[in-house]
Amino acid sequence: MRKPKIVILGAGYGGLMTATRLQKQIGVNEADIILVNKNDYHYETTWLHEASAGTLHHDRVRYDIREVIDTHKVEFVQASVEEIKTEENTVILDNGEISYDYLVIALGAEAETFGIKGLKEHAFTIVNVNAARQIREHIEYQFATYNTEKEKKDERLSIVVGGAGFTGIEFLGELANRIPELCKEYDVDYHKVKLICVEAAPTVLPGFDPELVNYAVSYLEKKGVEFRIGTAIKEGIPGGIIVAKGEEEVEEIKAETVVWAAGVRGNSVIENSGLEAMRGRVKVAHDLRVPGKDNVFIVGDCSLVINEEINRPYPPTAQIAMQQGEVCARNLAALVRGKTELETFEFHNKGTVCSLGEDEAIGTAFGKKVIGGKAALLKKVIDNRSLFMIGGPSLVFKKGKFNIF
Amino acid sequence: MRKPKIVILGAGYGGLMTATRLQKQIGVNEADIILVNKNDYHYETTWLHEASAGTLHHDRVRYDIREVIDTHKVEFVQASVEEIKTEENTVILDNGEISYDYLVIALGAEAETFGIKGLKEHAFTIVNVNAARQIREHIEYQFATYNTEKEKKDERLSIVVGGAGFTGIEFLGELANRIPELCKEYDVDYHKVKLICVEAAPTVLPGFDPELVNYAVSYLEKKGVEFRIGTAIKEGIPGGIIVAKGEEEVEEIKAETVVWAAGVRGNSVIENSGLEAMRGRVKVAHDLRVPGKDNVFIVGDCSLVINEEINRPYPPTAQIAMQQGEVCARNLAALVRGKTELETFEFHNKGTVCSLGEDEAIGTAFGKKVIGGKAALLKKVIDNRSLFMIGGPSLVFKKGKFNIF
Numbered sequence: 001m002r003k004p005k006i007v008i009l010g011a012g013y014g015g016l017m018t019a020t021r022l023q024k025q026i027g028v029n030e031a032d033i034i035l036v037n038k039n040d041y042h043y044e045t046t047w048l049h050e051a052s053a054g055t056l057h058h059d060r061v062r063y064d065i066r067e068v069i070d071t072h073k074v075e076f077v078q079a080s081v082e083e084i085k086t087e088e089n090t091v092i093l094d095n096g097e098i099s100y101d102y103l104v105i106a107l108g109a110e111a112e113t114f115g116i117k118g119l120k121e122h123a124f125t126i127v128n129v130n131a132a133r134q135i136r137e138h139i140e141y142q143f144a145t146y147n148t149e150k151e152k153k154d155e156r157l158s159i160v161v162g163g164a165g166f167t168g169i170e171f172l173g174e175l176a177n178r179i180p181e182l183c184k185e186y187d188v189d190y191h192k193v194k195l196i197c198v199e200a201a202p203t204v205l206p207g208f209d210p211e212l213v214n215y216a217v218s219y220l221e222k223k224g225v226e227f228r229i230g231t232a233i234k235e236g237i238p239g240g241i242i243v244a245k246g247e248e249e250v251e252e253i254k255a256e257t258v259v260w261a262a263g264v265r266g267n268s269v270i271e272n273s274g275l276e277a278m279r280g281r282v283k284v285a286h287d288l289r290v291p292g293k294d295n296v297f298i299v300g301d302c303s304l305v306i307n308e309e310i311n312r313p314y315p316p317t318a319q320i321a322m323q324q325g326e327v328c329a330r331n332l333a334a335l336v337r338g339k340t341e342l343e344t345f346e347f348h349n350k351g352t353v354c355s356l357g358e359d360e361a362i363g364t365a366f367g368k369k370v371i372g373g374k375a376a377l378l379k380k381v382i383d384n385r386s387l388f389m390i391g392g393p394s395l396v397f398k399k400g401k402f403n404i405f
Numbered sequence: 406m407r408k409p410k411i412v413i414l415g416a417g418y419g420g421l422m423t424a425t426r427l428q429k430q431i432g433v434n435e436a437d438i439i440l441v442n443k444n445d446y447h448y449e450t451t452w453l454h455e456a457s458a459g460t461l462h463h464d465r466v467r468y469d470i471r472e473v474i475d476t477h478k479v480e481f482v483q484a485s486v487e488e489i490k491t492e493e494n495t496v497i498l499d500n501g502e503i504s505y506d507y508l509v510i511a512l513g514a515e516a517e518t519f520g521i522k523g524l525k526e527h528a529f530t531i532v533n534v535n536a537a538r539q540i541r542e543h544i545e546y547q548f549a550t551y552n553t554e555k556e557k558k559d560e561r562l563s564i565v566v567g568g569a570g571f572t573g574i575e576f577l578g579e580l581a582n583r584i585p586e587l588c589k590e591y592d593v594d595y596h597k598v599k600l601i602c603v604e605a606a607p608t609v610l611p612g613f614d615p616e617l618v619n620y621a622v623s624y625l626e627k628k629g630v631e632f633r634i635g636t637a638i639k640e641g642i643p644g645g646i647i648v649a650k651g652e653e654e655v656e657e658i659k660a661e662t663v664v665w666a667a668g669v670r671g672n673s674v675i676e677n678s679g680l681e682a683m684r685g686r687v688k689v690a691h692d693l694r695v696p697g698k699d700n701v702f703i704v705g706d707c708s709l710v711i712n713e714e715i716n717r718p719y720p721p722t723a724q725i726a727m728q729q730g731e732v733c734a735r736n737l738a739a740l741v742r743g744k745t746e747l748e749t750f751e752f753h754n755k756g757t758v759c760s761l762g763e764d765e766a767i768g769t770a771f772g773k774k775v776i777g778g779k780a781a782l783l784k785k786v787i788d789n790r791s792l793f794m795i796g797g798p799s800l801v802f803k804k805g806k807f808n809i810f
Contacts, residue, residue, distance in 0.1 A: 130553045130592075133552075134549045134553045137550075138546060140545070144535075144541070144543075145542075148539045187535075
């Protein structure tokens with residue numbers, strides 16, 4: 001009897017959780033498991049803002065995939081996914097193709113610029129390790145260049161963050177801590193540096209409790225962040241952005257560093273493969289399968305699950321992706337064993353903590369508000385938990401955050 | 406009786422040696438001493454290639470001027486010199502002006518691009534701490550950007566060093582050591598990186614013994630440096646250089662980093678002030694004074710002293726500048742005390758060691774050739790000696806190079 005072949009695309013939170021759970025749940029003789037990923041490492045997407053600001057080295061936010069998979073049970077293939085042919089049960093890779101009996105699409109998100117002109121060309125996005133490292137180096141180069149020019153260009157010391165959502169705010173928190181270090185390293189006057197957060201919506205951190213939002217804003221303002229709320233970016237240009245000012249006017253904000261942190265969408269492979277999706281996200285069935293395709297699961301950023309309490313999709317987070325990975329692994333094991341009754345995915349929100357830098361955060365945990373140092377500690381516990389869930393205690397020991405006192 | 410006012414322009418090797426010797430030789434009541442420098446720190450010009458390559462942090466190559474001057478005896482003024490009006494015994498600064506009875510011009514060298522088109526715009530030069538830091542960051546940014554681009558631009562990983570003289574070779578030695586670190590930091594394949602040395606002259610390190618030159622070239626070649634000797638740079642362009650190829654043809658070498666290390670000249674303030682000079686260097690009298698100006702001394706890179714053995718000027722080095730500073734200090738003390746007989750400056754060449762990176766070097770010392778690890782050790786002794794001469798043992802302790810075993 002031929003063993004079924006399970007192919008998992010992507011080694012982010014969802015894909016890696018699926019793979020590491022599956023390798024425990026099924027035997028070598030039950031199925032072949034293949035994990036496909038562009039890089040030979042997994043990175044903590046939720047820590048990338050730290051690598052981008054330069055407050056945490058990028059090697060601290062990634063680890064070798066082979067460290068956490070059981071290579072006797074899971075074969076790792078390093079490749080980029082180009083297209084999924086669900087009719088033919090085949091995936092087209094950049095270096096070949098691969099067939100499957102069961103497929104898990106766990107490809108990550110991409111930046112969404114909502115068609116705003118010039119943003120793709122002139123703004124950075126915190127999408128992966130390469131991008132984070134480039135942002136860090138770009139900022140450092142701007143600071144290093146400042147003193148070499150006879151006519152000083154203050155815009156080299158200005159950083160615009162587009163978006164006051166989760167990523168934007170966490171990035172600003174790290175930047176606010178990083179700026180004094182940068183000023184020292186590059187002999188730059190602290191008062192010349194500008195951190196500007198531009199947000200089109202009327203509020204910072206939509207969805208958060210107003211008390212927490214106020215705490216975050218006033219904390220970051222004290223650290224030098226200037227908020228331009230209710231201000232839409234009209235265009236990204238070389239050396240800055242154009243924003244709307246009132247109904248008809250526009251204003252230029254000069255900044256050699258513009259980081260767009262205001263939107264993500266599902267992976268473009270989804271649409272390239274002809275799957276029905278909204279901004280690259282597929283509304284999956286209760287068992288996480290693609291409607292009408294009984295051997296294809298989607299977990300993580302490319303899946304869309306409705307929060308029925310408010311009748312809106314859950315935002316794509318590491319938390320939901322990992323919970324999906326657990327269910328997906330159990331459902332795959334069931335299918336391999338010939339069962340037809342699959343488990344329904346239900347999201348259990350354990351809370352959300354938004355960091356404001358190393359020692360400050362705000363959030364909710366198990367329904368309670370947390371603020372300040374206590375929230376920052378909780379954030380580190382959450383970060384370490386992701387490591388633990390995928391790689392167990394040894395991974396926490398290697399990559400965990402222990403500067404907690 | 407009014408005290409005479411001695412003004413020293415520049416806190417490089419020559420100026421700082423003059424100031425620190427003078428503060429020991431004359432009493433507070435004998436003269437006012439004012440030291441003018443653009444930055445509040447002195448930097449080791451001969452170590453800048455290390456900071457540029459990123460093998461030594463720029464804070465290791467500089468120290469606070471106030472650490473080595475006796476602030477009861479020497480007043481420090483932070484300012485840039487714009488013009489010297491010798492007729493009026495006045496110096497025009499960027500933030501005021503200052504009059505003097507005796508002047509020491511110890512302004513440093515500037516890069517000389519010999520009118521080669523586009524070099525000023527598109528090439529870096531290792532001229533000061535700001536420039537060194539920018540070169541380091543520029544290279545890092547190029548490496549960081551490489552992996553973010555879908556279409557890889559190998560020229561981001563190419564570094565051209567213009568000139569195979571002392572600075573060019575020392576810089577290449579550091580770069581050769583730095584490249585493996587950069588490849589690791591930025592996930593770049595070592596084999597994609599190119600280090601190219603372009604030199605118009607028919608030989609590397611002109612003036613050095615051929616045996617030493619051969620050693621240096623084959624050592625650096627083994628470390629991956631490609632030498633293009635007898636090849637003139639015709640033009641600096643965005644993303645590379647144009648070189649002569651044969652009599653009539655030209656060739657483009659693509660490289661996002663071009664560092665011009667092939668020439669220095671005296672400071673442009675010299676010419677702006679109407680002093681008779683060749684490429685910013687004034688042929689000084691035997692007592693280091695400017696001919697016809699009995700109260701103006703020049704030491705260091707803006708002075709020109711003929712080596713009578715070969716009837717050519719001594720090249721501007723830290724060694725000669727410091728020896729001039731010692732004589733200049735004694736001559737100033739003599740003048741202040743009303744003496745008219747001044748000491749004649751004679752250069753005592755103690756040898757030259759050209760480093761090829763941390764653990765390798767070539768050179769001559771007291772007439773003997775040295776090579777390899779022994780020469781590298783000697784180089785560190787020389788580097789520490791500069792610190793000792795100006796700041797004594799405490800400065801050596803703070804800033805010295807002790808990784809000598």
